[in-house]
Amino acid sequence: xxxxxxxxxxxxxxxxxxxxxxxxxxxxxxxxxxxxxxTLNLAAALVQQGKDVLLFDERRxxxxxxxxxxxxxxxxxxxxxxxxxxxxxxxAQADSVLVVLQPNAASxxxxxxxxxxxxxxxxxxxxxVLINHATDATQAQRILANLAHTSGRYxxxxxxxxxxxxxxxxxxQARRLNLTVVEAFQTSPAAMDFRQIASDLQHWxxxxxxxGALMAPTAAATDDETRPELEIH
Numbered sequence: 001x002x003x004x005x006x007x008x009x010x011x012x013x014x015x016x017x018x019x020x021x022x023x024x025x026x027x028x029x030x031x032x033x034x035x036x037x038x039t040l041n042l043a044a045a046l047v048q049q050g051k052d053v054l055l056f057d058e059r060r061x062x063x064x065x066x067x068x069x070x071x072x073x074x075x076x077x078x079x080x081x082x083x084x085x086x087x088x089x090x091x092a093q094a095d096s097v098l099v100v101l102q103p104n105a106a107s108x109x110x111x112x113x114x115x116x117x118x119x120x121x122x123x124x125x126x127x128x129v130l131i132n133h134a135t136d137a138t139q140a141q142r143i144l145a146n147l148a149h150t151s152g153r154y155x156x157x158x159x160x161x162x163x164x165x166x167x168x169x170x171x172x173q174a175r176r177l178n179l180t181v182v183e184a185f186q187t188s189p190a191a192m193d194f195r196q197i198a199s200d201l202q203h204w205x206x207x208x209x210x211x212g213a214l215m216a217p218t219a220a221a222t223d224d225e226t227r228p229e230l231e232i233h
Contacts, residue, residue, distance in 0.1 A: 024074065024075070024077065024096050025079040026100060027098070027114065028100050038132055039057075039077075039078045041191075042198050044183050045195045054070060054075045055075075056077050085113075096204055098130055099111055099114055115151055115159065125157060126158045162197055162201065165197070168190035170184070170191070
């Protein structure tokens with residue numbers, strides 16, 4: 001049994017190691033990219049596909065769900081990064097980290113900075129990336145390929161595309177109904193995209209409990225470090 005003076009990270013590591021559940025940390029490359037919408041819609045799509053899903057929003061003050069609630073379930077964490085770009089102790093237990101961005105120059109560059117800080121903080125070997133509000137598949141594929149090339153070259157990190165969600169007016173309509181687009185408009189383009197991503201993520205390789213947690217934060221990347229130019233189209 002863990003001693004009472006163990007820090008929070010050690011306690012959470014022990015809990016997750018003893019749980020067969022899986023954890024996906026969803027983070028935004030910046031404010032306003034729609035990370036909460038992505039998390040909620042992915043959860044709704046997974047539930048529709050028969051998965052047992054638990055949500056946790058780190059923006060709220062409630063404590064993380066206890067171990068008894070997490071066993072055998074997929075925990076989606078709407079994660080908040082600290083000032084250095086590091087994950088919380090809970091999110092650092094993630095089997096996969098998903099970075100959400102939008103297809104504009106500012107968000108693309110911010111996503112690279114976000115991935116860079118995550119790699120420095122946790123020695124990540126793999127990060128998933130999702131394009132939110134994409135104009136079309138060609139645009140999203142070009143951005144994902146460019147990010148993957150840049151990250152592989154400069155960060156020694158594998159960046160894998162998680163897919164994209166098309167820009168869809170039904171997203172706003174669903175929000176006004178206090179529903180996800182997956183629930184409210186099941187045949188809309190965005191709903192179909194979320195269901196495809198949810199189906200794909202079930203086949204992602206997951207970290208076995210014996211693999212251990214992500215590394216604790218060590219040194220964060222600074223803003224004045226040299227950053228390669230990303231090709232924006």
